[in-house]
Amino acid sequence: MAVRSTSDDPLAGLSADELLRVLGHEIGNLVTIVSGYGQMLRDHWELLTEYRRLDIVARMNRQIDQLRVLIDNFQHLRWLTASSQQMPAYGSTTNVNDLLKALADDLAPLADDHPLEIDIEADLPPVVADRAAVQHVMMNLIVNATKFSPAEAPIAIEVRQDGDEVRVSVTDRGEGIPSDQRDHVFEKFVRLQDGGIGVGLGLFICRALVESLGGRIWAGDGAAGGACISFTLPVSEPFDED
């Protein structure tokens, strides 16, 4: 199978064979987990406590959510390809405190056994944002953070105003991203190493969505080790105005 290389090709830099292999691995694992838990519920229903049953159902739902993120990433990729690599800009003035607090409820199930440590600066100014786009970015970042974090390690979400931007940072407790690969991870189908986790599409889509809203995204170090992915949303009005 030939490696494709044209810049407007959705599979640029990746052979179709490799894409199918990676997708098969990713989707196969998700289906295996859901199916396995379902069969355990059926086989051991009487033995399981109600708490354990609910925990298993939550784990099954988490896999479905991850599958939805994966499918959404490919839909965004298709949209990017069809529209000359530009995302639609649906940004509108948004109360970022309300938006992120509401999203936290959606993100917690994705984080599974990783506690979310959420620190949102009070009274942030309105930003240019789109709920669906920010939600998709945050879901990708949380899924990534869980994949690279040790079990039960917390994931930190910090939101701060930096001048005329609001910065959102998601920090895991994994091994971090080597400094020479930090720009590279936002490219299409890039994974940190051969056989690495995931499809390598989430951060590429995140960058496209953030930039469509007028923001920036980058990778750095977490304060307690691990990777810290930050993105910004522009303040919608001059912040020296009321």
Added chain:
Amino acid sequence: MSEENEVFRVLVADDVQDLRSMLRLALELSGRFTVVAEAMDGAHAVDLAAMYKPDLALLDLSMPALDGLEALPRILEASPATKVVVLSGFEEARMAPVALKGGAVAYLEKGVPPRRLVQTLIEIMQPSPGDTSVA
């Protein structure tokens, strides 16, 4: 503890944490296995095998750092008594001969129902008298 009720110590090696968690629950619900260590890549699996000397290692093939086929002989070198069962998403017909040649005692495809997985592993760890077959 009688041999029939022996609880076997298991190392689970897979790069997907959620899959490791599912396998841990399936194994431990049976009452016949306890997961003593989980590895997220092949190199980690070799280190943990040397440290814990498990009775059984469930080994994925597609992993970062060191893939399962590369890790397999090193696990056996680090812990010769460990029985290694490959649990992979690759088709059995394609990869089983390579895994068995590398020292695995059995090859199972991901997606095998947990009950059958557990039963197969019990048969591997506690074969019936005169039974010399593997899964």
